[in-house]
Amino acid sequence: DAGVTQSPTHLIKTRGQQVTLRCSPKSGHDTVSWYQQALGQGPQFIFQYYEEEERQRGNFPDRFSGHQFPNYSSELNVNALLLGDSALYLCASSLWGGGTGELFFGEGSRLTVL
Amino acid sequence: AQSVAQPEDQVNVAEGNPLTVKCTYSVSGNPYLFWYVQYPNRGLQFLLKYITGDNLVKGSYGFEAEFNKSQTSFHLKKPSALVSDSALYFCAVRDSLHRDKLVFGAGTILRVKS
Structure with missing residues:
Protein backbone atom coordinates (compact mmCIF):
# COMPACT_ATOMS: atom_id res chain seq x y z
CA ASP A 1 0.00 0.00 0.00
CA ALA A 2 1.72 3.14 -1.23
CA GLY A 3 1.91 5.94 1.26
CA VAL A 4 2.10 9.65 0.47
CA THR A 5 4.86 10.39 -2.02
CA GLN A 6 6.40 13.77 -2.72
CA SER A 7 8.86 15.06 -5.30
CA PRO A 8 11.42 16.43 -5.49
CA THR A 9 12.97 15.69 -2.10
CA HIS A 10 15.36 18.63 -2.26
CA LEU A 11 15.69 21.65 -4.51
CA ILE A 12 17.49 24.96 -4.59
CA LYS A 13 16.10 28.08 -6.21
CA THR A 14 17.02 31.75 -6.31
CA ARG A 15 14.90 34.69 -5.27
CA GLY A 16 12.23 35.61 -7.78
CA GLN A 17 12.06 32.17 -9.35
CA GLN A 18 9.05 29.88 -9.36
CA VAL A 19 8.81 26.34 -7.99
CA THR A 20 6.40 23.42 -8.37
CA LEU A 21 6.18 20.62 -5.82
CA ARG A 22 4.27 17.42 -6.39
CA CYS A 23 2.36 15.00 -4.19
CA SER A 24 0.58 11.70 -4.65
CA PRO A 25 -1.80 10.83 -1.82
CA LYS A 26 -2.02 7.55 -0.01
CA SER A 27 -3.97 4.89 -1.89
CA GLY A 28 -7.69 5.33 -1.24
CA HIS A 29 -7.41 8.97 -0.19
CA ASP A 30 -8.99 11.81 -2.14
CA THR A 31 -7.99 14.92 -0.21
CA VAL A 32 -4.61 16.63 -0.15
CA SER A 33 -3.41 19.31 2.24
CA TRP A 34 -0.14 21.22 2.10
CA TYR A 35 1.87 22.46 5.06
CA GLN A 36 4.97 24.62 5.35
CA GLN A 37 7.47 23.79 8.08
CA ALA A 38 10.10 26.46 8.58
CA LEU A 39 13.26 25.53 10.44
CA GLY A 40 12.61 25.10 14.16
CA GLN A 41 8.86 25.52 13.85
CA GLY A 42 5.79 23.36 13.63
CA PRO A 43 4.05 22.85 10.29
CA GLN A 44 1.65 25.58 9.16
CA PHE A 45 -1.39 24.90 7.00
CA ILE A 46 -1.24 26.34 3.49
CA PHE A 47 -4.35 24.94 1.79
CA GLN A 48 -6.41 21.85 1.08
CA TYR A 49 -7.72 20.36 -2.16
CA TYR A 50 -10.66 18.08 -2.74
CA GLU A 51 -12.46 17.35 -6.00
CA GLU A 52 -9.89 19.51 -7.79
CA GLU A 53 -10.92 22.60 -5.86
CA GLU A 54 -9.25 24.55 -3.09
CA ARG A 55 -11.47 23.99 -0.07
CA GLN A 56 -9.62 25.69 2.75
CA ARG A 57 -6.75 28.14 2.88
CA GLY A 98 -14.23 10.18 6.73
CA GLY A 99 -12.27 9.70 9.87
CA THR A 100 -11.48 12.11 12.63
CA GLY A 101 -8.79 14.31 11.22
CA GLU A 102 -5.84 11.96 11.20
CA LEU A 103 -3.53 12.95 8.38
CA PHE A 104 -0.91 10.88 6.60
CA PHE A 105 2.18 12.89 5.71
CA GLY A 106 4.79 12.47 3.03
CA GLU A 107 8.50 12.87 3.66
CA GLY A 108 8.46 16.43 2.39
CA SER A 109 10.21 18.57 -0.18
CA ARG A 110 12.99 20.73 1.22
CA LEU A 111 13.18 24.05 -0.61
CA THR A 112 16.18 26.33 -0.24
CA VAL A 113 15.92 29.84 -1.68
CA LEU A 114 19.22 31.65 -2.21
CA ALA B 1 -8.79 30.23 17.58
CA GLN B 2 -7.44 26.80 18.33
CA SER B 3 -3.91 26.58 19.63
CA VAL B 4 -1.53 24.24 21.39
CA ALA B 5 1.53 24.99 23.46
CA GLN B 6 4.51 22.76 24.08
CA PRO B 7 6.29 24.43 26.99
CA GLU B 8 9.55 22.49 26.69
CA ASP B 9 11.91 22.93 23.78
CA GLN B 10 13.78 19.79 24.78
CA VAL B 11 13.29 16.84 27.12
CA ASN B 12 16.20 14.65 28.19
CA VAL B 13 15.66 11.22 29.68
CA ALA B 14 17.77 8.16 30.35
CA GLU B 15 17.00 4.95 28.49
CA GLY B 16 14.61 2.77 30.47
CA ASN B 17 13.15 5.68 32.40
CA PRO B 18 9.61 6.96 31.87
CA LEU B 19 9.18 9.97 29.66
CA THR B 20 6.63 12.77 29.44
CA VAL B 21 6.32 15.39 26.72
CA LYS B 22 3.92 18.15 27.69
CA CYS B 23 1.17 19.78 25.67
CA THR B 24 -1.60 22.18 26.63
CA TYR B 25 -4.39 23.26 24.35
CA SER B 26 -6.93 26.01 23.84
CA VAL B 27 -10.05 25.23 21.85
CA SER B 28 -13.65 26.23 21.47
CA GLY B 29 -15.78 23.17 21.68
CA ASN B 30 -14.63 19.59 21.97
CA PRO B 31 -10.92 19.10 21.31
CA TYR B 32 -9.58 16.72 18.68
CA LEU B 33 -5.93 16.26 19.73
CA PHE B 34 -3.03 14.51 18.05
CA TRP B 35 0.60 13.62 18.56
CA TYR B 36 3.02 13.26 15.66
CA VAL B 37 6.71 12.36 15.61
CA GLN B 38 9.33 13.57 13.15
CA TYR B 39 12.71 11.93 12.67
CA PRO B 40 15.56 13.95 11.10
CA ASN B 41 14.90 14.90 7.49
CA ARG B 42 11.66 12.93 7.47
CA GLY B 43 7.96 13.70 7.35
CA LEU B 44 5.55 13.44 10.25
CA GLN B 45 4.35 10.10 11.55
CA PHE B 46 1.06 9.77 13.40
CA LEU B 47 1.36 8.44 16.96
CA LEU B 48 -2.09 8.76 18.51
CA LYS B 49 -5.23 10.85 18.79
CA TYR B 50 -7.91 11.79 21.28
CA ILE B 51 -11.42 12.31 20.01
CA THR B 52 -13.66 11.21 22.82
CA GLY B 53 -13.90 8.45 25.39
CA ASP B 54 -11.17 7.21 27.69
CA ASN B 55 -8.79 9.87 28.91
CA LEU B 56 -5.82 7.53 28.42
CA VAL B 57 -5.15 6.97 24.75
CA LYS B 58 -2.77 4.29 23.53
CA GLY B 59 -0.84 4.71 20.32
CA SER B 60 2.05 3.46 18.24
CA TYR B 61 5.48 2.32 19.51
CA GLY B 62 4.28 2.01 23.12
CA PHE B 63 3.33 5.65 23.47
CA GLU B 64 0.22 6.82 25.28
CA ALA B 65 -1.28 10.18 26.09
CA GLU B 66 -3.39 11.42 28.94
CA PHE B 67 -6.20 13.83 28.21
CA ASN B 68 -7.06 16.14 31.11
CA LYS B 69 -9.97 18.44 30.45
CA SER B 70 -9.69 20.45 33.66
CA GLN B 71 -6.03 21.22 33.01
CA THR B 72 -6.50 21.46 29.21
CA SER B 73 -3.54 19.16 28.77
CA PHE B 74 -2.68 16.24 26.54
CA HIS B 75 0.71 14.97 27.68
CA LEU B 76 2.54 12.25 25.79
CA LYS B 77 3.98 9.45 27.90
CA LYS B 78 5.94 6.24 27.62
CA PRO B 79 6.74 3.93 30.57
CA SER B 80 10.25 3.04 29.38
CA ALA B 81 12.15 5.20 26.92
CA LEU B 82 14.33 3.82 24.13
CA VAL B 83 17.27 5.55 22.45
CA SER B 84 15.38 5.13 19.19
CA ASP B 85 12.58 7.33 20.59
CA SER B 86 14.88 10.34 20.18
CA ALA B 87 13.09 12.64 17.73
CA LEU B 88 10.99 15.79 17.41
CA TYR B 89 7.46 15.50 18.77
CA PHE B 90 4.53 17.68 17.79
CA CYS B 91 1.22 18.13 19.51
CA ALA B 92 -1.64 19.30 17.29
CA VAL B 93 -5.30 20.23 17.52
CA ARG B 94 -7.85 20.08 14.77
CA ASP B 95 -9.32 23.39 13.70
CA SER B 96 -12.92 23.69 14.85
CA LEU B 97 -14.19 24.97 11.51
CA HIS B 98 -11.94 23.32 9.00
CA ARG B 99 -11.55 19.59 8.71
CA ASP B 100 -8.02 18.36 8.06
CA LYS B 101 -6.52 21.65 9.18
CA LEU B 102 -4.26 20.86 12.08
CA VAL B 103 -2.73 23.55 14.26
CA PHE B 104 0.66 22.37 15.49
CA GLY B 105 2.75 23.31 18.46
CA ALA B 106 6.36 24.37 18.02
CA GLY B 107 7.62 20.90 18.82
CA THR B 108 9.68 19.29 21.58
CA ILE B 109 12.99 17.55 20.98
CA LEU B 110 13.23 14.31 22.93
CA ARG B 111 16.73 13.00 23.63
CA VAL B 112 17.06 9.57 25.18
CA LYS B 113 20.56 8.75 26.38
CA SER B 114 21.89 5.25 26.96
Whole structure:
Protein backbone atom coordinates (compact mmCIF):
# COMPACT_ATOMS: atom_id res chain seq x y z
CA ASP A 1 0.00 0.00 0.00
CA ALA A 2 1.72 3.14 -1.23
CA GLY A 3 1.91 5.94 1.26
CA VAL A 4 2.10 9.65 0.47
CA THR A 5 4.86 10.39 -2.02
CA GLN A 6 6.40 13.77 -2.72
CA SER A 7 8.86 15.06 -5.30
CA PRO A 8 11.42 16.43 -5.49
CA THR A 9 12.97 15.69 -2.10
CA HIS A 10 15.36 18.63 -2.26
CA LEU A 11 15.69 21.65 -4.51
CA ILE A 12 17.49 24.96 -4.59
CA LYS A 13 16.10 28.08 -6.21
CA THR A 14 17.02 31.75 -6.31
CA ARG A 15 14.90 34.69 -5.27
CA GLY A 16 12.23 35.61 -7.78
CA GLN A 17 12.06 32.17 -9.35
CA GLN A 18 9.05 29.88 -9.36
CA VAL A 19 8.81 26.34 -7.99
CA THR A 20 6.40 23.42 -8.37
CA LEU A 21 6.18 20.62 -5.82
CA ARG A 22 4.27 17.42 -6.39
CA CYS A 23 2.36 15.00 -4.19
CA SER A 24 0.58 11.70 -4.65
CA PRO A 25 -1.80 10.83 -1.82
CA LYS A 26 -2.02 7.55 -0.01
CA SER A 27 -3.97 4.89 -1.89
CA GLY A 28 -7.69 5.33 -1.24
CA HIS A 29 -7.41 8.97 -0.19
CA ASP A 30 -8.99 11.81 -2.14
CA THR A 31 -7.99 14.92 -0.21
CA VAL A 32 -4.61 16.63 -0.15
CA SER A 33 -3.41 19.31 2.24
CA TRP A 34 -0.14 21.22 2.10
CA TYR A 35 1.87 22.46 5.06
CA GLN A 36 4.97 24.62 5.35
CA GLN A 37 7.47 23.79 8.08
CA ALA A 38 10.10 26.46 8.58
CA LEU A 39 13.26 25.53 10.44
CA GLY A 40 12.61 25.10 14.16
CA GLN A 41 8.86 25.52 13.85
CA GLY A 42 5.79 23.36 13.63
CA PRO A 43 4.05 22.85 10.29
CA GLN A 44 1.65 25.58 9.16
CA PHE A 45 -1.39 24.90 7.00
CA ILE A 46 -1.24 26.34 3.49
CA PHE A 47 -4.35 24.94 1.79
CA GLN A 48 -6.41 21.85 1.08
CA TYR A 49 -7.72 20.36 -2.16
CA TYR A 50 -10.66 18.08 -2.74
CA GLU A 51 -12.46 17.35 -6.00
CA GLU A 52 -9.89 19.51 -7.79
CA GLU A 53 -10.92 22.60 -5.86
CA GLU A 54 -9.25 24.55 -3.09
CA ARG A 55 -11.47 23.99 -0.07
CA GLN A 56 -9.62 25.69 2.75
CA ARG A 57 -6.75 28.14 2.88
CA GLY A 58 -4.40 29.23 5.61
CA ASN A 59 -2.75 32.60 6.02
CA PHE A 60 -0.48 32.48 2.98
CA PRO A 61 -0.21 35.02 0.15
CA ASP A 62 -1.50 34.48 -3.36
CA ARG A 63 2.02 33.61 -4.48
CA PHE A 64 1.16 30.18 -3.13
CA SER A 65 -1.22 28.31 -5.40
CA GLY A 66 -2.12 24.74 -6.03
CA HIS A 67 -3.86 22.26 -8.18
CA GLN A 68 -5.40 18.85 -7.83
CA PHE A 69 -5.70 16.41 -10.70
CA PRO A 70 -8.43 13.84 -11.42
CA ASN A 71 -6.20 11.09 -10.00
CA TYR A 72 -6.12 13.04 -6.69
CA SER A 73 -2.47 14.00 -6.98
CA SER A 74 -1.62 17.60 -6.29
CA GLU A 75 0.87 20.34 -7.02
CA LEU A 76 1.98 23.29 -4.94
CA ASN A 77 3.27 26.30 -6.87
CA VAL A 78 5.13 29.20 -5.34
CA ASN A 79 5.86 32.27 -7.47
CA ALA A 80 8.32 35.10 -6.91
CA LEU A 81 10.26 33.16 -4.33
CA LEU A 82 11.53 34.95 -1.25
CA LEU A 83 14.30 33.90 1.09
CA GLY A 84 11.63 33.31 3.73
CA ASP A 85 10.02 30.64 1.59
CA SER A 86 12.90 28.31 2.45
CA ALA A 87 11.26 25.46 4.34
CA LEU A 88 10.19 21.84 4.32
CA TYR A 89 6.92 21.52 2.41
CA LEU A 90 4.77 18.65 3.60
CA CYS A 91 1.89 17.05 1.80
CA ALA A 92 -0.78 15.26 3.80
CA SER A 93 -3.59 13.08 2.54
CA SER A 94 -6.92 12.02 3.97
CA LEU A 95 -10.37 10.82 2.98
CA TRP A 96 -12.94 13.57 2.63
CA GLY A 97 -15.82 13.13 5.03
CA GLY A 98 -14.23 10.18 6.73
CA GLY A 99 -12.27 9.70 9.87
CA THR A 100 -11.48 12.11 12.63
CA GLY A 101 -8.79 14.31 11.22
CA GLU A 102 -5.84 11.96 11.20
CA LEU A 103 -3.53 12.95 8.38
CA PHE A 104 -0.91 10.88 6.60
CA PHE A 105 2.18 12.89 5.71
CA GLY A 106 4.79 12.47 3.03
CA GLU A 107 8.50 12.87 3.66
CA GLY A 108 8.46 16.43 2.39
CA SER A 109 10.21 18.57 -0.18
CA ARG A 110 12.99 20.73 1.22
CA LEU A 111 13.18 24.05 -0.61
CA THR A 112 16.18 26.33 -0.24
CA VAL A 113 15.92 29.84 -1.68
CA LEU A 114 19.22 31.65 -2.21
CA ALA B 1 -8.79 30.23 17.58
CA GLN B 2 -7.44 26.80 18.33
CA SER B 3 -3.91 26.58 19.63
CA VAL B 4 -1.53 24.24 21.39
CA ALA B 5 1.53 24.99 23.46
CA GLN B 6 4.51 22.76 24.08
CA PRO B 7 6.29 24.43 26.99
CA GLU B 8 9.55 22.49 26.69
CA ASP B 9 11.91 22.93 23.78
CA GLN B 10 13.78 19.79 24.78
CA VAL B 11 13.29 16.84 27.12
CA ASN B 12 16.20 14.65 28.19
CA VAL B 13 15.66 11.22 29.68
CA ALA B 14 17.77 8.16 30.35
CA GLU B 15 17.00 4.95 28.49
CA GLY B 16 14.61 2.77 30.47
CA ASN B 17 13.15 5.68 32.40
CA PRO B 18 9.61 6.96 31.87
CA LEU B 19 9.18 9.97 29.66
CA THR B 20 6.63 12.77 29.44
CA VAL B 21 6.32 15.39 26.72
CA LYS B 22 3.92 18.15 27.69
CA CYS B 23 1.17 19.78 25.67
CA THR B 24 -1.60 22.18 26.63
CA TYR B 25 -4.39 23.26 24.35
CA SER B 26 -6.93 26.01 23.84
CA VAL B 27 -10.05 25.23 21.85
CA SER B 28 -13.65 26.23 21.47
CA GLY B 29 -15.78 23.17 21.68
CA ASN B 30 -14.63 19.59 21.97
CA PRO B 31 -10.92 19.10 21.31
CA TYR B 32 -9.58 16.72 18.68
CA LEU B 33 -5.93 16.26 19.73
CA PHE B 34 -3.03 14.51 18.05
CA TRP B 35 0.60 13.62 18.56
CA TYR B 36 3.02 13.26 15.66
CA VAL B 37 6.71 12.36 15.61
CA GLN B 38 9.33 13.57 13.15
CA TYR B 39 12.71 11.93 12.67
CA PRO B 40 15.56 13.95 11.10
CA ASN B 41 14.90 14.90 7.49
CA ARG B 42 11.66 12.93 7.47
CA GLY B 43 7.96 13.70 7.35
CA LEU B 44 5.55 13.44 10.25
CA GLN B 45 4.35 10.10 11.55
CA PHE B 46 1.06 9.77 13.40
CA LEU B 47 1.36 8.44 16.96
CA LEU B 48 -2.09 8.76 18.51
CA LYS B 49 -5.23 10.85 18.79
CA TYR B 50 -7.91 11.79 21.28
CA ILE B 51 -11.42 12.31 20.01
CA THR B 52 -13.66 11.21 22.82
CA GLY B 53 -13.90 8.45 25.39
CA ASP B 54 -11.17 7.21 27.69
CA ASN B 55 -8.79 9.87 28.91
CA LEU B 56 -5.82 7.53 28.42
CA VAL B 57 -5.15 6.97 24.75
CA LYS B 58 -2.77 4.29 23.53
CA GLY B 59 -0.84 4.71 20.32
CA SER B 60 2.05 3.46 18.24
CA TYR B 61 5.48 2.32 19.51
CA GLY B 62 4.28 2.01 23.12
CA PHE B 63 3.33 5.65 23.47
CA GLU B 64 0.22 6.82 25.28
CA ALA B 65 -1.28 10.18 26.09
CA GLU B 66 -3.39 11.42 28.94
CA PHE B 67 -6.20 13.83 28.21
CA ASN B 68 -7.06 16.14 31.11
CA LYS B 69 -9.97 18.44 30.45
CA SER B 70 -9.69 20.45 33.66
CA GLN B 71 -6.03 21.22 33.01
CA THR B 72 -6.50 21.46 29.21
CA SER B 73 -3.54 19.16 28.77
CA PHE B 74 -2.68 16.24 26.54
CA HIS B 75 0.71 14.97 27.68
CA LEU B 76 2.54 12.25 25.79
CA LYS B 77 3.98 9.45 27.90
CA LYS B 78 5.94 6.24 27.62
CA PRO B 79 6.74 3.93 30.57
CA SER B 80 10.25 3.04 29.38
CA ALA B 81 12.15 5.20 26.92
CA LEU B 82 14.33 3.82 24.13
CA VAL B 83 17.27 5.55 22.45
CA SER B 84 15.38 5.13 19.19
CA ASP B 85 12.58 7.33 20.59
CA SER B 86 14.88 10.34 20.18
CA ALA B 87 13.09 12.64 17.73
CA LEU B 88 10.99 15.79 17.41
CA TYR B 89 7.46 15.50 18.77
CA PHE B 90 4.53 17.68 17.79
CA CYS B 91 1.22 18.13 19.51
CA ALA B 92 -1.64 19.30 17.29
CA VAL B 93 -5.30 20.23 17.52
CA ARG B 94 -7.85 20.08 14.77
CA ASP B 95 -9.32 23.39 13.70
CA SER B 96 -12.92 23.69 14.85
CA LEU B 97 -14.19 24.97 11.51
CA HIS B 98 -11.94 23.32 9.00
CA ARG B 99 -11.55 19.59 8.71
CA ASP B 100 -8.02 18.36 8.06
CA LYS B 101 -6.52 21.65 9.18
CA LEU B 102 -4.26 20.86 12.08
CA VAL B 103 -2.73 23.55 14.26
CA PHE B 104 0.66 22.37 15.49
CA GLY B 105 2.75 23.31 18.46
CA ALA B 106 6.36 24.37 18.02
CA GLY B 107 7.62 20.90 18.82
CA THR B 108 9.68 19.29 21.58
CA ILE B 109 12.99 17.55 20.98
CA LEU B 110 13.23 14.31 22.93
CA ARG B 111 16.73 13.00 23.63
CA VAL B 112 17.06 9.57 25.18
CA LYS B 113 20.56 8.75 26.38
CA SER B 114 21.89 5.25 26.96
